Amino acid sequence: MAKTFPIGGVHPSDNKQWSKSSAIETMELPDVVNIPLSQHIGTPATAIVKKGDKVVVGQKIAEATGFMSANIHAPISGTVTAVDLQPNGQGIRQMMITIKREDDVWDEAIDRSETLVTECNLEPKAIVEKIKDAGIVGMGGATFPTHVKLSIPEGKRAEILIINGVECEPYLTSDYRTMLERGEQLIVGTRILMRAIGVTNAVIGVEANKPDAVKHLQAIVGAATDIKVQMLKTQYPQGGEKQLIAAVTGRQVPAPPALPIDVGAVVCNASTAVAVYEAVQKNKPLIERVVTVTGAAVPSPKNLLTRFGTPVEALIAKCGGLAEGDVKVINGGPMMGRALSNIAMPVMKGCSGITIMVGSATVRGVESACIKCAKCVEACPMGLEPYLLSKQARKRAWDAMEANDITSCIECGCCQFTCPANIPLLDYVRLGKQTVMGIIRARNMKK
Amino acid sequence: MANKFFVSPAPHVHGDLSTTRLMGDVVIALLPALMVSVRVFGWNVLAITAVSIACCVLFEFLVQKYLVKGPATVGNLSAVVTGLLLAMNLPANIPLWIVVIGAVVAICIAKMPFGGLGKNIFNPALAARVFLLIAYPVQMTSFPKPTLEGFADAYSGATPLGAAKAGLVDFASFDIAGMFTGAMGGSFGEISALALLLGFVYLLMRRVISWHIPVAVIGTIIAFSAIYGATEGGALVWQMPLFHILSGGALLGAIFMATDYVTSPMTTKGMVIYGIGIGVITMCIRLWGAYPEGMSFAILIMNSTVPLINKYVKPKRFGAVK
Numbered sequence: 146m147a148k149t150f151p152i153g154g155v156h157p158s159d160n161k162q163w164s165k166s167s168a169i170e171t172m173e174l175p176d177v178v179n180i181p182l183s184q185h186i187g188t189p190a191t192a193i194v195k196k197g198d199k200v201v202v203g204q205k206i207a208e209a210t211g212f213m214s215a216n217i218h219a220p221i222s223g224t225v226t227a228v229d230l231q232p233n234g235q236g237i238r239q240m241m242i243t244i245k246r247e248d249d250v251w252d253e254a255i256d257r258s259e260t261l262v263t264e265c266n267l268e269p270k271a272i273v274e275k276i277k278d279a280g281i282v283g284m285g286g287a288t289f290p291t292h293v294k295l296s297i298p299e300g301k302r303a304e305i306l307i308i309n310g311v312e313c314e315p316y317l318t319s320d321y322r323t324m325l326e327r328g329e330q331l332i333v334g335t336r337i338l339m340r341a342i343g344v345t346n347a348v349i350g351v352e353a354n355k356p357d358a359v360k361h362l363q364a365i366v367g368a369a370t371d372i373k374v375q376m377l378k379t380q381y382p383q384g385g386e387k388q389l390i391a392a393v394t395g396r397q398v399p400a401p402p403a404l405p406i407d408v409g410a411v412v413c414n415a416s417t418a419v420a421v422y423e424a425v426q427k428n429k430p431l432i433e434r435v436v437t438v439t440g441a442a443v444p445s446p447k448n449l450l451t452r453f454g455t456p457v458e459a460l461i462a463k464c465g466g467l468a469e470g471d472v473k474v475i476n477g478g479p480m481m482g483r484a485l486s487n488i489a490m491p492v493m494k495g496c497s498g499i500t501i502m503v504g505s506a507t508v509r510g511v512e513s514a515c516i517k518c519a520k521c522v523e524a525c526p527m528g529l530e531p532y533l534l535s536k537q538a539r540k541r542a543w544d545a546m547e548a549n550d551i552t553s554c555i556e557c558g559c560c561q562f563t564c565p566a567n568i569p570l571l572d573y574v575r576l577g578k579q580t581v582m583g584i585i586r587a588r589n590m591k592k
Numbered sequence: 593m594a595n596k597f598f599v600s601p602a603p604h605v606h607g608d609l610s611t612t613r614l615m616g617d618v619v620i621a622l623l624p625a626l627m628v629s630v631r632v633f634g635w636n637v638l639a640i641t642a643v644s645i646a647c648c649v650l651f652e653f654l655v656q657k658y659l660v661k662g663p664a665t666v667g668n669l670s671a672v673v674t675g676l677l678l679a680m681n682l683p684a685n686i687p688l689w690i691v692v693i694g695a696v697v698a699i700c701i702a703k704m705p706f707g708g709l710g711k712n713i714f715n716p717a718l719a720a721r722v723f724l725l726i727a728y729p730v731q732m733t734s735f736p737k738p739t740l741e742g743f744a745d746a747y748s749g750a751t752p753l754g755a756a757k758a759g760l761v762d763f764a765s766f767d768i769a770g771m772f773t774g775a776m777g778g779s780f781g782e783i784s785a786l787a788l789l790l791g792f793v794y795l796l797m798r799r800v801i802s803w804h805i806p807v808a809v810i811g812t813i814i815a816f817s818a819i820y821g822a823t824e825g826g827a828l829v830w831q832m833p834l835f836h837i838l839s840g841g842a843l844l845g846a847i848f849m850a851t852d853y854v855t856s857p858m859t860t861k862g863m864v865i866y867g868i869g870i871g872v873i874t875m876c877i878r879l880w881g882a883y884p885e886g887m888s889f890a891i892l893i894m895n896s897t898v899p900l901i902n903k904y905v906k907p908k909r910f911g912a913v914k
Contacts, residue, residue, distance in 0.1 A: 152910060157605055235599075315605065387910065397911040473598040484599035500604075507598040509606070513668065514710040516611055518853040523802070523860075528909040530858060533902075550909055558603030565609040566710075572601055 147353055149378040150388035151397070153526035155559045157315050157381055157480065159354055164318045164439040164446035169326050171450045172436075172463060174249060178221055178454025179231050179241040180206065184493040185282040186289050187213035192242055198225045203252035203430050206242055209277070215290045215494075216280035217242075218430040220452035222250040234457070234476055234483065234490035241491070244454070254428045261329050262426040265337050272341040272425055279424030280431045280494075285309055285320070285384065285414035286477055288495035291421070294411060295341050304409030306339050306347040307393050308418050310362075311377065311384035313352060314478030317498040319435040320415045322448045324351070324358040327419045328365045334422035335372055342411050347372045348393050349415070352379045381480060382557040386412045388526055400553045416497070436492055438464040440501030451492050457499055458488040473507040475500040480558045510567035521560035521570055527553045531560035531570045538577035543584055546577045552585070554578050611709075614853075615669035617800045621791035622676055622848065628773070628787045629780035632738045633684035637780050643688050645675030647695030655704040662708070670709045674698050677717035677848060680781020681841070681888070682724070685736045690728055694720040714895045715855045718888050725888070735777040738770075751777045752839040757884040771838040782844040785837075792847045801851045804860050808867020809846035809874075813837055816875040836878065845870070845887035855895040862898075862905040869894045 183189035190207035200206060200219040207217040223246040230238035251257060267275070277292035297303050308331070312320040324331060331349075339347050351359045353376050363374045377383055377392050386405060387398045389412060396408040405412055413421070416434060423429040432453060439446040444465025451460060457474070461467055467474075475482035476490070479500055521531035529550060537546045551574070560570040629637045652671040656662055665671075678694050698720035706712040725732045735751055752771065770776055774784030782788075795801045814833040821832030836842060841849070850856060850870055857866050870890045877886025 152908070155607060157607065391910075399911040399913060400909065403911070467595055469594050471596050471598060473600075473604060475602075475604055477602075479602070479604040481602050482604065483602065484597075484604065486597050486599050488597070502598075502604060506605075509600060510610075513611060514665070514708060516614075516670070516710045516853045517856075517858060518614065519858040520609065522858050522907055525907075526910065528907045528912070530907065532858065549906075553909065553911070556602075562603050562605065563607050563609060565611045565614055567606065567610075569601075571603065575601065 147376055147378040148392050149380050150383060150391045150526060152528050153524050153559060154380040154382065154388075155524050155562050156379070157562060159379070160316045160439075160441075161318050161321070161354065163316070163441065163443065164437050164448055165321060167322075167447045169322050169435055169448045169450050172452070172455060172460065174221055174246060174452060175455045175459060176246050177226075178244050178246070178452065179491045180217060180220065180244065180454045181233065181491065181493060182207050182217065182240045182242070184217065184288060184453070184495065185215045186287065187211075187215070187293075189240065190214055190217045192228050192240070194225045194228070194242060196225055196227055199223070200225060200244060201250045201252050203255050203432060205430070209280075209290075213290060213293060215282050216278060216430070218280055218432050219244060220432040220454050221246045223247040232487050232489070234485040234487055236487045256427040256429070261333065263333050265333075265340065265425060267340075267425065269341045269343060272337055275425050276341070276421055278430070279420070281417060281420050281424055282431070282494050283414055284416040284420060284434060284494060284497065286314075286481065286495050286497055287386075291413065291417060294413070295338070297342060297406060301406045302409060303342040303344050303406060303411050305394060305411075306335065306342060306344050307389060307410055307412045308335050308347060308349040308415055309384055309386075309389055309412055310349050310351040310355075310358065310415040311389060312355070313379075313381045313384040314480055314482075314497075315381075316439045316500045317437045317478045318439070319437045319448055319497045321355050321358055323416050323419055323435055324355070325361055328361050330419045330422040331415055332362070332365050332372065333426065334418035334420070337421055337425050338411075338413055338418060339371070344411075345371060349374045350377050350383075350389050350393050351375070352377050352383060354379045382526055382555070382559065385526065385555050385557060387555065400550060431494060434492070434494065434496070436460060436496055437498035438501075439498060440503070441506075442468045442503040443501050453493060454491040456489045456491060457485065460492070460499060461488065461501070467501065468503050471504060471507045473502040475502065480562070481556065509569070512568050513566045515566055515568060518565060520563045520565065524559040524563040526557060526559060527555060529554060531574055534577060535568065535570045535573035538573035543577065543581050547581045547585070551578050551581050611668045611670070614800050615673050617795065617798045618673050618848070619669065619676060621794045621800070622680065622781070624787035624790045625680065625781050625784055625844070626676075628784040629680070629684065632774050632783060633736060633780050637684050639688065640682060640684070640686060640691055640780075641676060641679040643691045644679035644682075644695055645672055647692050648672070648675030648678065648699050651695055651699040652704065652708075655700060656708065660704065660708060665708060668709065671699065674703065674716045677781075678720050680844065681717060681721040681779045683732065683735045684780040685734070686731055690724060690731055693727075694724050697723045710854050712854055713898075714892055715849055715852045718849055718892055722888050722892060735779075738775045738777065738783070751884065752835070753878065753884040756835070756839070768834065768838065776839070778840065779844075782841045785843050788843040788847055795847070795851075802860065802863070804863035805851045805856060805867045806846040808864045809850055809871045810837055810842065812868045812871025813842055813875055816871060820875075820879060836875070840878075840885040841887040842874070845874075845891055849887075850891050850894075855898060857898055857901045857905065859902075859905050859907045861907070862901040865901060865905060866894050866898065869897065
């Protein structure tokens with residue numbers, strides 16, 4: 146039996162058929178880009194360019210603010226026209242750098258040739274430094290700065306590198322296409338990451354609904370024994386970091402504040418591994434990514450290699466535009482993505498796809514009474530009790546929620562997906578989790 | 593703008609489960625047992641079932657509309673399930689006016705005053721059945737003979753458990769095949785083990801219920817009666833368990849009554865504890881109590897422990913330190 150994670154999980158229709166056979170296409174260069182200073186978890190970067198500055202592709206335009214932050218580079222060449230507040234996908238104004246494009250002039254240090262460079266003799270420290278310089282963050286959606294992940298804390302030891310090629314989120318196919326079309330670079334990137342954290346074996350986890358990706362990567366690895374391509378049973382949320390570690394190694398990461406490294410594991414997304422290859426071997430910072438644009442009503446779904454800052458609406462137009470009427474445009478997939486009210490939002494580092502729902506799929510079902518069927522408890526991959534947590538959140542019973550391990554929630558949405566009464570369980574659980582985390586932070590600060 | 597942009601927090605998709613679908617599946621799973629009853633006891637069974645369901649649905653509609661003043665809830669089919677289960681817990685010759693009173697107790701006393709579906713502490717159909725058993729003991733315990741041709745009328749008028757209580761059962765020669773297929777006295781829903789097991793398989797396949805509660809209940813009854821049988825000696829070690837799972841409401845209770853979502857625990861560990869409790873109490877009543885059958889009482893008693901079980905029995909957390 147194929148491996149999977151130990152508890153819970155659901156089986157949403159994967160709907161990858163819309164875009165899975167579209168080869169990666171390069172999106173036209175935008176004339177103007179807005180580059181948010183916060184595209185990652187942690188402190189926003191600090192702008193180091195000002196209005197009127199000329200920039201080239203790959204030039205650093207914002208610098209990491211402290212350790213838990215990431216550099217940002219110019220995705221196009223041209224003139225900086227503004228560094229100010231612009232609306233994000235939810236219409237909230239955030240600091241962004243606006244660049245008006247002039248041609249496509251690249252930083253000369255970047256190797257733009259297609260030649261595969263497999264050799265890497267850099268010291269681990271130097272690799273991590275290059276990854277940090279390139280502004281690489283987790284591209285699966287969590288946008289955790291990769292150099293932080295690779296800096297193993299004192300006293301901890303990494304034993305295994307896991308490359309996350311699961312892409313359990315329905316609809317999305319950007320990692321899938323990347324594995325198929327950039328497999329060689331992915332494998333080199335994996336070996337560089339192994340070198341960076343000092344491990345001798347890596348596992349690439351891919352779900353059983355992508356057998357061709359498994360076969361392709363296996364063929365590239367060939368007889369080498371350092372990297373194993375592991376097929377996993379298709380089950381959401383297998384791509385969750387803790388679920389993937391458990392599926393591959395059988396080890397369960399304890400409740401927060403424990404981290405994957407506490408069980409000896411470091412997990413990187415498949416597209417991140419390719420970005421690492423480009424950064425370390427080609428001196429290319431993170432300036433573009435593959436974005437899936439998909440949905441049942443999208444005329445021609447595509448996987449588009451897109452420079453950051455390109456407005457989402459340009460991608461949608463490239464795929465045939467929006468149908469008239471009610472729509473829901475989701476940044477990401479339908480299980481964990483965020484619905485957009487502003488489709489002028491720029492594509493960012495964590496944007497793996499744009500999923501478009503139309504008609505009745507845009508609205509939620511009508512909530513009815515909880516029948517205590519326990520389906521949410523059965524579905525929760527963290528072994529929590531969503532029905533209880535949501536009830537406690539409604540009553541603002543924060544202490545009780547903390548005692549019931551609310552901070553372990555990974556917000557995967559399995560509970561709400563499965564609830565026969567259409568109760569917005571995760572809305573309440575999320576609210577409670579944020580409140581409880583705030584309370585815990587305040588308490589720790591007092592100490 | 594031609595488009596209206598909808599926003600909401602994730603998830604943006606929903607599975608195919610709904611309360612109505614789950615309840616509908618329970619109704620479908622009960623149909624084989626109902627069909628056997630019609631064949632064994634005649635059309636009267638359908639009249640009782642129809643009255644019971646109609647009354648439960650009507651009473652829920654009225655209470656919801658005029659007393660609770662909330663949106664109509666009868667569409668979720670839970671009143672249909674209550675009505676069907678109530679009917680199947682009655683003798684096939686019960687006067688229809690008693691059925692109406694049963695529906696009043698189930699809906700207007702056991703279910704709606706607590707806040708309707710999801711809020712009641714006790715299984716409404718069972719609360720009604722026990723009320724009727726105490727209020728109308730004569731009508732509730734005079735069972736018609738199974739009339740199907742070709743079946744031996746082994747326990748004319750009495751149930752196997754009633755006969756056992758009176759010391760009339762020869763455990764070496766009771767009619768196992770008859771009890772399995774429906775040729776025994778009793779409430780009309782409980783007579784055919786085969787039909788009930790068919791329903792169980794359907795519920796498992798549709799993932800309406802998990803195996804934990806039924807297996808815990810039946811497993812406990814088997815273990816308990818096997819140990820008791822062993823102390824009595826001889827072949828009773830296997831005859832007693834077989835007799836006790838096939839007789840009375842053991843299977844109907846374990847599969848359809850004890851698994852009622854609202855009144856059973858939320859975790860698998862809790863479900864097993866609850867199931868074992870039901871099995872033990874049932875056997876204690878059957879062997880040493882005043883009543884021949886203890887399933888209804890056992891389930892109702894364990895219903896009352898569910899909030900406590902939910903409070904103390906937690907699922908195994910991911911990453912819990914061993």
